[in-house]
Amino acid sequence: MDFELSAEQVAMRDVARNMLGERWHPDKMREAIDKPPATIPTDLWAELSQMGWLGVNCDEILGGGGQDILTAAILVEEAGRALLPSTFSTNLASAWAIENSANQAHRDGLLTELVLGNKRVTLAIEENHGSWGPDTIELNATGNDRDDTLHLSGTKLLVPDGSTADLFLVAARHDENLCLVAVDADAQGVTVNAMKRLDGADIVELELNDVAVPASALLQWGGDGESLLREVYSVFTVLIAADLLGSAEVTLQMTSDYAKERVQFGQPIGSFQAVSHRLADILVQVEIGRSLLYGACLALTEQREERHALVAAAKSWLNETAIDATEAGVQLHGGIGYSWELDVHLHLRRARSNAATLGDSDFHRDQIANYYCDRPG
Amino acid sequence: MDLLFSPADEQYRTRIRAWLSDNAGDLALIAKAEDPLQAARDWQRKMYEAGFVGLTWPKSCGGQEASLTQQVVLSEELAQARIPHLINGIALTTLGPTLIQHGTEQQRQRFLPGILSAKEIWCQGFSEPGAGSDLPSLTTRAVLDGDEFVVNGQKVWTSLAPIADWCFLLARTDPKAPKREGISYLLCDMKTPGVTVRPLRNAGGGFHFSEVFFEDVKIPRDNCVGEINGGWKIARSTLEHERSGLSGVVALEANLERQRQMAAKLKVGDKTALDKPGNRQKLAQYWIEIEGLRHLGYRALSDQLAGRPPGASASVGKLFSSRLRQKIAKTSLELAGPLAPVAKKSPHVIERGRLHAGYFDALGYSIGGGTSEIMHNTIAERILGLPRSTRDD
Structure with a gap:
């Protein structure tokens, strides 16, 4: 029975509080309300990577910090306190998705790029149906994955940090089942329309118009x-x-x-x-x-x-x-x-x-x- | 981080379950007994003899020197099996630890065995008509005359008084001293001449509490716990001796489960009360709040196990759980819809009137043991560090 933070987690929280307090100013969010949405600049993103925070909850073998979801949550709590743009939490969730994909290539390639800060990834889940969650998803991925190609068409809304994302993990329906498909931001048929949140955060509308991706872009959990x-x-x-x-x-x-x-x-x-x-x-x-x-x-x-x-x-x-x-x-x-x-x-x-x-x-x-x-x- | 009890604690849980299922028959007898008081005493003695009373007390004081986690496991299991609180529960949680910490060897030997076995039932004489939240302003007087205190005054909201053999009370022994420094902690035999008990009827119609009057009641000087005029600090230390509250979570969980089952049976047109979206939202909200309280309890327990002071965190649990209990009771009553006001013993009464009793019972939780208003003050001042509100103390 031990239901409090470990000494290590407390230390990490304190480091994060100091570092974010010094390197990020809430004025940037205030300015973003009247200007384009706030994003995390490249140099700060590199620092977050160097701190080992971009893959803090990923396996150390894959370049991560080997910590659990709680440790990631503690860092995100600090990001919330510091009014840091949401890109950080978006990438932590994306990293978790990639790490838990059954596809070894995703873990070896994509995850390393994310953890090193070379690629920003986001999750495109919600659509315009007046509610939330996997059950509302309609966007279709067609084609047989044995054909080696999937075709995606449809529109995602409220995609966090979409304007700086290099890769979208798109939630879709495929053969009546839900799945996540990795789509490059520069793939043919992808259109990113800028949106903005009440707090100045970066969100986008993602239009997919018959975007073709290889079947290997499918993220699965033991085939599911x-x-x-x-x-x-x-x-x-x-x-x-x-x-x-x-x-x-x-x-x-x-x-x-x-x-x-x-x-x-x-x-x-x-x-x-x-x-x-x-x-x-x-x-x-x-x-x-x-x-x-x-x-x-x-x-x-x-x-x-x-x-x-x-x-x-x-x-x-x-x-x-x-x-x-x-x-x-x-x-x-x-x-x-x-x-x-x-x-x-x-x-x-x-x-x-x-x-x-x-x-x-x-x-x-x-x-x-x-x-x-x-x-x- | 983990929420696991040790294998030894889990073995202990298995032992408790086995014992409870072997002895559940006895418990059923209490409810039907001709002399319920004697039955309740017998039940506590039985639990004591099996080693389930005074769990964390030192062995020299008749306890088991069990761990804090075993105490939690026991209270969880007792709550799960819906075992009523022990008849001497108030003495077990407050007076016992006080005597162990501050009593003389003679006091410990004289009183602890009777507390544990329920041979002597105790009531608590703290609150007075003029001293509720502002307990230190109490005016019951105790004047030392030779080897005896002579006590005059009145206590109120005293549980168990009509059946109690003894009373532990706070009385003013120095009216000139600052109010916290002139109070003594005394032990009074309820058979002493001059002690009068008058049962009080509460808002819910029950007779749970009494007034206790003291008129020239003589208490031997040896029955003062700790120093004369040193009673406030002693009383306060046990007032703060709060438990982790995890057993309260099990009880709330049982309340919610009863509410869910009731809602599934209550007809609303051609559907049930459980089909109404508003009711589902409320039940889900209470599920959330119970889980919140449970995990808050785990954090408090972890702090205690690690030797970190619990601080004022018990006030957070008290404030939150009394409010939650009230919300659940209120919704249970409201679920009955048009039949909610039907009195017990009337035709068409829902759940034999249990909902009314539960509702009034819940109202008392934010008053007894420190009002919610006082809990707010404690949290504001001791956790948030806000300046004290202007008040005379």
Whole structure:
């Protein structure tokens, strides 16, 4: 029984906090709201690779850091705190997908390129159907994989970090089963249309017009593409949950610090229970969220039966926690909280964006209801 | 990181399960017994003799010196098997550890065996009509007169008082000292002349609590635990002696499971209450919150095992779990729809009125053992480090 971070994980978290604090400035996200979307510059990307973070949860033999999903989540939490563009979490999820593909060539070639920072990869999953998740996917991959060629046609939406991606892992239907197919950004028939998120993050619309890829581009898990896709979806979801936790926690910290300093009516506003009790409620939400996140990460690593439900729980809970924490941040800072200069609205924008990414709270509660409510007995 | 109990702990779990299934018949008798008090005492003695009471206490005090994880395993298994709390549970979790830590050898030998075997039932005399959340402002007086304290005052919200043999109470021994420094921790025989118990009826209609009146009650000086005027610190240390809360998780899980099964049976038109999307969302939300509480409990347990101070984290669990218990109870009641208000013993009553009892019962959780308002203060001040709110203490 040991359900706290190891000394090594704590050390890595501290290094990440310092490094990202020095090398990335939240102003870049603020500027991106009025300008093109924010991306991670090449030199910082190279540094993240040198730190061993781009493949932190991949096998050491494949050039990764040999750590588990939780360690990846801890780093993403720091990225959330630092308002780093989402490219980092997107690539961690992509790395997980590639590493777990049955195709040795993917692991040897693609993964090395990703971990070294030479290739940026993203996941193109969601489409425009008003909901989320693998079950909504319609994009078709046709052709028999024995023919050695697959043809993909259709449109993906909200693809994270698409404008800097060299490779898209595209979720598609193939022979009635779901799968992931690796598509080069410069393949013929690929069109990338820029979009932007509320927080200035880079997302794109990906149009595939009869794109031909070799059958070897199929990512599978022991011959089963659908299981791999569902697993990847959960890994990606838990990483976004970690990002939300980062926003919630840093905003709670900023707001508590402010409540200790800001004096009105002759005393710090944090001594008023209308202020302190709201902050205490946020702390409870954050602690429950952190507990759910750790539980979900461990369940994924251990491949426990309830892992997808726990991931849904963490995402559903942290969606609301991050929104509540950042909205409270605006409110409890008073006038200054409503200003452009304060970083709180950047976290609010990020929280709102992430909460609507890979499933909102209702969506994930539905997943849990299907898991819990309908069991026999 | 792992959530595994050691093989020894799992063996212990197997042993508990086997013992419980061998002895479950006895437990069923308690519910039907003509003298339920005697039956409850017998059950605790039986558990004690099997080595399941006073688990983490030192052997010299009649305990088992078992590990913290074994304690968790035991409380999980007891909750899973829906074993009611031990009749002397309050003394086992608060007075016992207090005597072990602060009592004299004589006090330990005199009182610990009776606590463990339920030969002597204890009640707690802390709250007063004028001292609830602000417990240190209590005004029950104890005046030392030779070798005896003479006690006058009133306690309230006392559980078990009508059946208790003894009471551990806080009384003011120095009215001039600052309020936390003039309180003593005393042990009073309930048969002493001048002790009067008056049962109180609570909002839910039950008689769980009592008022206890002290009128010139004489308590031997030897029945003071720790120093005279040193009682507040002693009481506080056991108030904070919170458990990891994992057994509470099992109980909440059982509540939710009952709710799910009830919803599956309740007809709404040609469907069931479990088919309504709003209800499914609520059940899923409670599933999430129970998992959150469970994993929070694992983190607290890990901290305890690693020797890290739990700090104010128990307040987080208390605040969260009492709220969750209330939400589940409220939804259970609301699931009954138009029949929700039908009183027990009426025709068409749902679940024999259990939902009403559960609802009122849950309301008490955010008041007893520290109100949610106080939990908020503790979290704000001790975890977030916010300045104290203006108050007289």
